[in-house]
Amino acid sequence: MIEIIRNLARRKLRSTLTISGIVIGIFALTTMGALAAHFNQQLDVGVQYYGSNIQVGAPAGQQIPLLPLAKMDQIRAVEGVEAVFPTYSLLVNPGASFSFGGPAATIVNWIPEQVARMQPKTNIAQGHDVSPDTGGEVVLGTTLASTLKKRIGDTVDLPVKPADASRDFVSHPFTVVGILNPTGTAPDGFAYVSTADARLLFADTLPPAIQSSSELRQIAPGFTVYGKAGASLSQLDAIANRINAQVSGVKATKPSIAVNGYKQFVAIFTAITTGAAILALLIGGLSVINTMVMAVSERVREIGLKKALGAHTSHILREYLLEAALIGLISGVIGYLLGVGLTSLINAGSASGLQLFSITPTLTVETIGFAVVLSALAGVLPALRAARLDPVTALRTTN
Amino acid sequence: MSTIELIDLTKHYRQGKDVVRALDGVSLQIHSGEFLSIVGRSGSGKTTLLDLLGLLLRPSSGTVRIDGADTTRLRDGQRADVRGRQIGFIFQEYNLLPALNVIENVLLPLRYAKSTVKDGRARALQLLEMVGLSDRLRHRPDELSGGQQQRVAIARALIHRPALVLADEPTGSVDTQTSEDLLALMRRLNHEEGVTFVIVTHDLDLAAQTDRTVHLKDGRVVSDQAVERAPLASTSQHEEKE
Numbered sequence: 156m157i158e159i160i161r162n163l164a165r166r167k168l169r170s171t172l173t174i175s176g177i178v179i180g181i182f183a184l185t186t187m188g189a190l191a192a193h194f195n196q197q198l199d200v201g202v203q204y205y206g207s208n209i210q211v212g213a214p215a216g217q218q219i220p221l222l223p224l225a226k227m228d229q230i231r232a233v234e235g236v237e238a239v240f241p242t243y244s245l246l247v248n249p250g251a252s253f254s255f256g257g258p259a260a261t262i263v264n265w266i267p268e269q270v271a272r273m274q275p276k277t278n279i280a281q282g283h284d285v286s287p288d289t290g291g292e293v294v295l296g297t298t299l300a301s302t303l304k305k306r307i308g309d310t311v312d313l314p315v316k317p318a319d320a321s322r323d324f325v326s327h328p329f330t331v332v333g334i335l336n337p338t339g340t341a342p343d344g345f346a347y348v349s350t351a352d353a354r355l356l357f358a359d360t361l362p363p364a365i366q367s368s369s370e371l372r373q374i375a376p377g378f379t380v381y382g383k384a385g386a387s388l389s390q391l392d393a394i395a396n397r398i399n400a401q402v403s404g405v406k407a408t409k410p411s412i413a414v415n416g417y418k419q420f421v422a423i424f425t426a427i428t429t430g431a432a433i434l435a436l437l438i439g440g441l442s443v444i445n446t447m448v449m450a451v452s453e454r455v456r457e458i459g460l461k462k463a464l465g466a467h468t469s470h471i472l473r474e475y476l477l478e479a480a481l482i483g484l485i486s487g488v489i490g491y492l493l494g495v496g497l498t499s500l501i502n503a504g505s506a507s508g509l510q511l512f513s514i515t516p517t518l519t520v521e522t523i524g525f526a527v528v529l530s531a532l533a534g535v536l537p538a539l540r541a542a543r544l545d546p547v548t549a550l551r552t553t554n
Numbered sequence: 555m556s557t558i559e560l561i562d563l564t565k566h567y568r569q570g571k572d573v574v575r576a577l578d579g580v581s582l583q584i585h586s587g588e589f590l591s592i593v594g595r596s597g598s599g600k601t602t603l604l605d606l607l608g609l610l611l612r613p614s615s616g617t618v619r620i621d622g623a624d625t626t627r628l629r630d631g632q633r634a635d636v637r638g639r640q641i642g643f644i645f646q647e648y649n650l651l652p653a654l655n656v657i658e659n660v661l662l663p664l665r666y667a668k669s670t671v672k673d674g675r676a677r678a679l680q681l682l683e684m685v686g687l688s689d690r691l692r693h694r695p696d697e698l699s700g701g702q703q704q705r706v707a708i709a710r711a712l713i714h715r716p717a718l719v720l721a722d723e724p725t726g727s728v729d730t731q732t733s734e735d736l737l738a739l740m741r742r743l744n745h746e747e748g749v750t751f752v753i754v755t756h757d758l759d760l761a762a763q764t765d766r767t768v769h770l771k772d773g774r775v776v777s778d779q780a781v782e783r784a785p786l787a788s789t790s791q792h793e794e795k796e
Contacts, residue, residue: 161653460649463610464710465638466666467631547610550649 159478164320168549169450170482175484177447178493181526185494188434189512189523193383194425196513200275200339201421205413206388207274208243209380209395214406219365221374223406229402230380235394237383240269242373243353245360247299247346248315259342259479262313263270264353272381275338282333292352293390298343305331305505313346313356325359327352381409389416440529447479447533451541458541459549472535479534480527487526491519556621556640556717556750558584558607563616564773576602577613578773584752586717589744591753594770600754601722603770607752608641609633609718620717640665642711642749644721648703650695650710657682657691660709663758667696667714681709684746685739701732705739712743719743721753727759739764753771 165172211230213220227239247260270277286290293313295305305311313500313509329348338345348356358371365371378397382391398407417500435515458471479506565577577599584590584607591599592678605611606618618625625636637643642663650659660678682688685705695703704724711719721740725733737760742750753764762765762781769777 157654158651158658166652256577457651460651461662461666462634463608463637463643464663464666465634465714467634470666545603545611550610550645 156477159481163482164476167493171525173446173450173482174486174489176442177526177530178490180435181487181490181522182493183435184525185437185491185501185518185522186434186498186512187492188437188518189498189514190231191428191432191515192515192518192535193511194428194512196515197339197420198421198425201341201417202414203274204340204524205417206391206410207381209391209398209400209410210413211380211405211407214404221376222378224373224375226402226405227378230398230405232395233394233397233401235382235386235390235397235545236380238268238272238381240266240379241350242377242379243357243375245357246314247318249316259303260346261341262348262353262356264347264350265347265459266350270382273342275340277338277342278336279333280336285332285347287349287351290334290349290352291327291329291428292349293329294335294347295331296335296343296345299336300331300334301344307331307334313348320357328354335436347530374412432524436525443483443529444528444533447482447530451475451534451537455541455544455549455552458538459544459546459552462542462546463550468539468542471517471538475538476531476536478536482528482534483530486530487523490526491522493523556586558718560607561619563606563618564614565606565611566614567596571731574679575605575773579616580773580775582768582775582778584750586749587744588751589741589751589763589765591755591766592768592770593755593758595756598770599773600770603723604752604754605702606721607718608643609637620793623645634666638663639714641716642714642716642719644704644707644711644719644724646723646726647769648700650703650706650708652695655692655694656687656698656706659706660694660713662710663714678713681712684743685709700728701736704728704736708736708739708743712747712749715747716749718750718752721751724753725755726758733757733760752794
């Protein structure tokens, strides 16, 4: 062991170059891996989120896409339905329907019983939930809170007024009373207001003739339907089919369709980042192999000497395996830490609060393990070749 | 008492279409405790002969017997074991490991040898005392002169109490004075440890100070004779005995 460390210390330039080569490879692997891990994670929770409920809206072709609340009782009577909630949702930033890496920020009505059923688990991390009666209160998802740069007690105008808003654009002041825990999916970009407030904000988006209608309190643009807790996607699909068959004038969307839509949306990012991670793996791997092969090839003579002094091939292999694995470990840890540093910096510095990188325990084990195993293999193969030479040939090799 | 017998030893290399006969039917007997030199011009086969003696190479034909045992059929690992137990090496370029200090370099063969040497460290200290480097134990090779490095290599060659030490141009990289000092040292160890020395050299003055000189030419032995000791050499030998 002492010999290995002295060898590294003695040839400082050589060691620095060897370690740098591996560090760069592992650094690239860590950052790309963290990016891929992030999208995979988001895919997982997203699938969980979109697969946990059934969205019911007005049938296609209905002139004004609104549903009477009375339909909720009919839906509740359908076999398998456990709960139905009216859902009012509208964009936080009108006109911006797309957001990088996830669903667009949305204003939604907060119903405690519904939130309790949501998957993944959604809780208030700071502050408290919106009271149904007070009005003017909002609970923000984590991503939205940092995008809007709002903390508890701050006031936010919703919907956010776009730069090119018309003169009659209406928004209302809300006080931030709570911030949600990060879920990794849609609720991170949600602004939860009371059902009454959501209904008002929603009404603002409707044609004036309907806005003044006295029946406004009796309608909703859609319902969110839940089966029993832990219901499978196919069970929920079956419930959606039954709703469509048994309740007229509504259109229940099978959650599998929502899930597939979401998967397609995320798939492109996952494909790009996974591709980049594999590329980093290849480049990093080649860099590790190259540097180790070069480092060992320089020491053929030393291997020849050891063999002349009585070393068996197995002795040589053991020594070089240990040395190469140690180099891999040192470089792997440095490369990994640099990767963690850079990704945390980007995550923390992101103006939109968008978290693009996820450092998972699996990624940690994989990247450092990869560095160690690949370095060991790349170091042992040339050592094995040198150890198999005639000691004479190895000894007389000029480096 | 180990006797080494070389019986009709040949070593042929293929070089393109040609076959180079590096060694072409050499037979020799080397007795225990001898202080022997092998001389010849470069290309005469002396280093090849040394490599075959040290079981570093396999002959094309012929046999190397150590104490009557044929080494030709030994597997690589067994040959390594024989080297690790019975043979010490001294090279022209010293071949010390730069990452190890003096005493660690001397102890290196014990790392691999299934050695019977019990207290390796005490033995190393004793040898370093004998070669005059007791005050340099923690020095690295690059902190030593050429002559000092070769002394370390000589101590390393003897650490495992070998029966035979093979030296390939051991004084080829040092000046005349150092060369004589090194030879005197090897001679002394030959006496005190009773170990056989086979020294390959192209330096005829050096060869003249050994007990027996084998002259090689084109891979064959052209002469093999006891050295007629010059008066000066025998005097110095006499002094050492005292």
